Amino acid sequence: MPTTTATITLNSDIDASPLNISDTTTLYNAGLDTGVEHTTGMQRKVFNVEDIAKIQLIPTIIGGTFTVKEVNLGSGDATVTHGDVDSVSDLIKVGQPVIGTNVVANVTVASVTDDTHFELSSTASDVIASDKGSLTLGYNVYTPNKANKIYIRNSSVSDTDYIVVTINAEDIGRLYAGDWMFMPWSAANPLSNIFVTAATQTSTVIVDYMVIGEGDS
Amino acid sequence: MALIPTLTLTDSTTFSDEISFSVTDSLSVTAPAQGLTKVTITTADNQELVDEAVSGVRYFFAKNTDASNFVVLQTTASVQYARLSPGEFCFFPINDGAGLEARADTASCILEYAYWAKA
Numbered sequence: 001m002p003t004t005t006a007t008i009t010l011n012s013d014i015d016a017s018p019l020n021i022s023d024t025t026t027l028y029n030a031g032l033d034t035g036v037e038h039t040t041g042m043q044r045k046v047f048n049v050e051d052i053a054k055i056q057l058i059p060t061i062i063g064g065t066f067t068v069k070e071v072n073l074g075s076g077d078a079t080v081t082h083g084d085v086d087s088v089s090d091l092i093k094v095g096q097p098v099i100g101t102n103v104v105a106n107v108t109v110a111s112v113t114d115d116t117h118f119e120l121s122s123t124a125s126d127v128i129a130s131d132k133g134s135l136t137l138g139y140n141v142y143t144p145n146k147a148n149k150i151y152i153r154n155s156s157v158s159d160t161d162y163i164v165v166t167i168n169a170e171d172i173g174r175l176y177a178g179d180w181m182f183m184p185w186s187a188a189n190p191l192s193n194i195f196v197t198a199a200t201q202t203s204t205v206i207v208d209y210m211v212i213g214e215g216d217s
Numbered sequence: 218m219a220l221i222p223t224l225t226l227t228d229s230t231t232f233s234d235e236i237s238f239s240v241t242d243s244l245s246v247t248a249p250a251q252g253l254t255k256v257t258i259t260t261a262d263n264q265e266l267v268d269e270a271v272s273g274v275r276y277f278f279a280k281n282t283d284a285s286n287f288v289v290l291q292t293t294a295s296v297q298y299a300r301l302s303p304g305e306f307c308f309f310p311i312n313d314g315a316g317l318e319a320r321a322d323t324a325s326c327i328l329e330y331a332y333w334a335k336a
Binding site (some may be wrong): 002003004005006007008009010011012013019021023025026027028030032035036039042053057077102145147149151153164165166167169170171173174175177178179181182183185186188192212 | 218219220221222223224225226227228230231232234236238242243244246250252253263269274275279280285287288290292296297298299300301304305307308310311312315321324332
């Protein structure tokens with residue numbers, strides 16, 4: 001069985017009784033029967049001084065996106081009619097996230113009717129287009145609420161520079177230079193993307209990160 | 218006063234490229250701090266572990282000691298962002314004003330936790 005272990009030690013001189021925590025855990029898929037088998041590998045993103053906007057670091061989409069062309073979808077409609085350009089119908093699967101103008105948040109492919117039709121999980125808020133529109137679909141997504149963990153480290157060297165880590169629009173916390181975090185990630189829905197904001201950095205910020213867990217299994 | 222956290226991740230059997238790294242840090246911390254505490258997290262309600270009304274960044278550690286059930290971690294506004302699996306731990310900063318709550322999902326779990334304020 002795959003065996004990935006995480007060990008943490010915490011030492012502190014903050015109290016008269018110094019803290020000394022050491023703990024090791026094996027990382028399992030949900031259900032505790034199988035070790036985790038998915039990882040993004042260690043990745044790095046560099047934020048230049050001018051990169052002060054919130055930037056997506058880890059998407060819930062695995063494997064990138066593709067475009068569905070010649071889309072026709074009216075306001076209040078959930079049935080997407082599209083062209084089978086470049087045999088795109090071979091790629092469309094139930095559960096894939098759908099992104100596009102007038103497609104509300106958290107919409108996925110509810111069902112695939114045939115090579116030129118599929119149903120959205122929610123109706124469009126307005127007309128996308130007539131015959132010439134397009135939609136972006138993700139190839140796959142992290143299975144919601146499974147056993148995924150994230151490791152993020154601010155590998156910068158400037159003491160005052162920090163990044164803010166945001167999950168699903170919630171600011172989790174600040175990582176200053178050299179700080180790291182290791183925590184579970186629910187990836188509960190397509191909006192559970194992880195963002196980083198380096199709004200006040202005075203020099204280049206380097207962020208190392210990795211997902212290890214259950215992935216889309 | 219300093220808090221020295223160290224994380225080590227190892228795996229030599231799952232992936233073709235071995236995962237093996239260790240990272241450490243030195244965090245300047247101050248009062249208030251919550252020493253290592255053991256608390257029973259129930260399914261009945263959301264239990265506040267870090268008060269959002271207290272200003273300042275906190276470094277938060279938690280370990281779910283339950284053998285079979287997970288614990289949900291969320292902001293004090295009840296926005297869930299993580300599930301702590303049985304036996305697993307986490308360590309992360311909590312944003313100023315965000316707070317943290319825990320809730321058991323299936324059955325009560327004993328959670329060990331501690332936090333320290335950033336100096």
